[in-house]
Amino acid sequence: MLLLSIDWIFFIEKIALILVIILSSFGVAAYATWGERKVAAIMQDRIGPARAGLFGLLQPLADGGKLFFKEEIIPDHSTKTLFILGPALFMVTALMTSAIIPWGPDFTLTIGGTVHSVALQVADINIGILYIFGVVSLGVYGIMLGGWSSNNKFSLLSAIRSASQSISYELAMGLSLIAVLMVTQTLSLKTIVEQQHGFWADGYFTWNFFKQPVAFLIFLVCSFAELNRAPFDMPECESELNMGYHQEYSSMKLGLYLFAEYINMFISSAVLATVFFGGYNFPGMDAVRDAMPGGLFSIICVTVLMVKVVGFILFFMFIRWTLPRFRYDQLLNLGWKGLIPLALINLVITGGVILFFFNK
Amino acid sequence: MSLHEILFWFLSAMAIGCALGVILSRNPVKSVLFLIATFFAISGHYVLMNAQFLAIVNIIVYAGAIMVLFLFVIMLMNLNADAEPQKSRLVQFAAVLSGGALFLVIIAAFTKAGLNIDGAAVDSSGEIGLIKNLGIALFKDYVLPFEVSSVLFLSAMIGAMVLGKKEDVPNHLESKIKN
Numbered sequence: 098m099l100l101l102s103i104d105w106i107f108f109i110e111k112i113a114l115i116l117v118i119i120l121s122s123f124g125v126a127a128y129a130t131w132g133e134r135k136v137a138a139i140m141q142d143r144i145g146p147a148r149a150g151l152f153g154l155l156q157p158l159a160d161g162g163k164l165f166f167k168e169e170i171i172p173d174h175s176t177k178t179l180f181i182l183g184p185a186l187f188m189v190t191a192l193m194t195s196a197i198i199p200w201g202p203d204f205t206l207t208i209g210g211t212v213h214s215v216a217l218q219v220a221d222i223n224i225g226i227l228y229i230f231g232v233v234s235l236g237v238y239g240i241m242l243g244g245w246s247s248n249n250k251f252s253l254l255s256a257i258r259s260a261s262q263s264i265s266y267e268l269a270m271g272l273s274l275i276a277v278l279m280v281t282q283t284l285s286l287k288t289i290v291e292q293q294h295g296f297w298a299d300g301y302f303t304w305n306f307f308k309q310p311v312a313f314l315i316f317l318v319c320s321f322a323e324l325n326r327a328p329f330d331m332p333e334c335e336s337e338l339n340m341g342y343h344q345e346y347s348s349m350k351l352g353l354y355l356f357a358e359y360i361n362m363f364i365s366s367a368v369l370a371t372v373f374f375g376g377y378n379f380p381g382m383d384a385v386r387d388a389m390p391g392g393l394f395s396i397i398c399v400t401v402l403m404v405k406v407v408g409f410i411l412f413f414m415f416i417r418w419t420l421p422r423f424r425y426d427q428l429l430n431l432g433w434k435g436l437i438p439l440a441l442i443n444l445v446i447t448g449g450v451i452l453f454f455f456n457k
Numbered sequence: 458m459s460l461h462e463i464l465f466w467f468l469s470a471m472a473i474g475c476a477l478g479v480i481l482s483r484n485p486v487k488s489v490l491f492l493i494a495t496f497f498a499i500s501g502h503y504v505l506m507n508a509q510f511l512a513i514v515n516i517i518v519y520a521g522a523i524m525v526l527f528l529f530v531i532m533l534m535n536l537n538a539d540a541e542p543q544k545s546r547l548v549q550f551a552a553v554l555s556g557g558a559l560f561l562v563i564i565a566a567f568t569k570a571g572l573n574i575d576g577a578a579v580d581s582s583g584e585i586g587l588i589k590n591l592g593i594a595l596f597k598d599y600v601l602p603f604e605v606s607s608v609l610f611l612s613a614m615i616g617a618m619v620l621g622k623k624e625d626v627p628n629h630l631e632s633k634i635k636n
Contacts, residue, residue: 222509223509227513231516234520260529
């Protein structure tokens, strides 16, 4: 099928994959809001949402429906185009990273006699990790535009806080990942996942977490800051800024901001699982692969990755309901004087170890 | 038309349109946003030429870091269309003249540059833009200029910090400031 010299089957396959990923991101994010309320309730000895459906499982639908039918208010003194662009941009940047995550191993599919190899990854680009940085550094625009165009001092303060916080923590995040890249020798996420095949090989763990525990710790702390989640939820701390950068937003625009945060959490959990915890790999996967048809094995792998992702999301939630919020100067001190030197030391030690012990 | 050409024309139109938007929009925040869109279009061109590293670094450094700081400053100064200073006729005339002269120079340079017009608009077969080849080139053939430029950046950074630091005003000057 070649029309306009475009391979249409390839095109359709990718579009279907993108649709599935985006829709499941929405689904996971919706149920993450439910999960957050349940986790909070359990940790505070309450019941949590219980009225809508069994265990309150229909609560996200009810919330979404409510947000859709609320009155849409655009403040008079706002910059209107940017006010509308803000939440849209935030949502787009939240979803963009999902394009390079390998959700499962390739499997073959036979359509009309010809065999197609279907990759469960939208794009395997050889700059994969840098792409994550690119998208993360763009994520702040949605917040900044929303905060500034609202023409509200609290929103503006919150947007500025968010921008300086994310710029500060991007540095430590990048430095921690450079140490990982020195171990993996590649930037392609697909190759990084394939290197972490199984769980144990050549007398050591294959997962990057066991090779770079310090980098993992730094990356984890930085993702809390980039996600604006407690204990680093400075841009939204209600006791100082009322509500934060989405103060003036109402209806589904507010919904987009709140929702995109959960999508961000989902995607960064997927990145954490992929880079440090072996992606879709699991112990004893070779035996499972030999016993299963290819398609089923891929489904099992995707399930394994999702289990890891849900684990990280739960971890994010436990931290939020356990630790109190930092003060702003403490946050910046931790970033600049704590994490960046730590990441640099980790980098030097990793380089030295590779040079003296693994130099082939 | 191949997909490659479709993308090329789309990105070119986007780059030129957004670049015009930068100079034509009256709101400085919108200008910054148009500039970011221009960077994206240019990055798209880099990807078409198989220079993926250059493309993503263009986005990280320019769109992700420098433009965020630009936006930061513009937001804090709260520039609006009505706060724009009125320039005199003489300044406007001088601006048109110097802009036109610059345009003339660019046109002259382009006519000399031997543009490749016959069909093959962009070349996607080159491998030099891939990160591995670029790294080898930077750290083997050009290692001295590379390191020297990094020292230059370091000194610029330290210089900015020294300038930005609060100075202890000597006592005899402080009394003068108060008076």
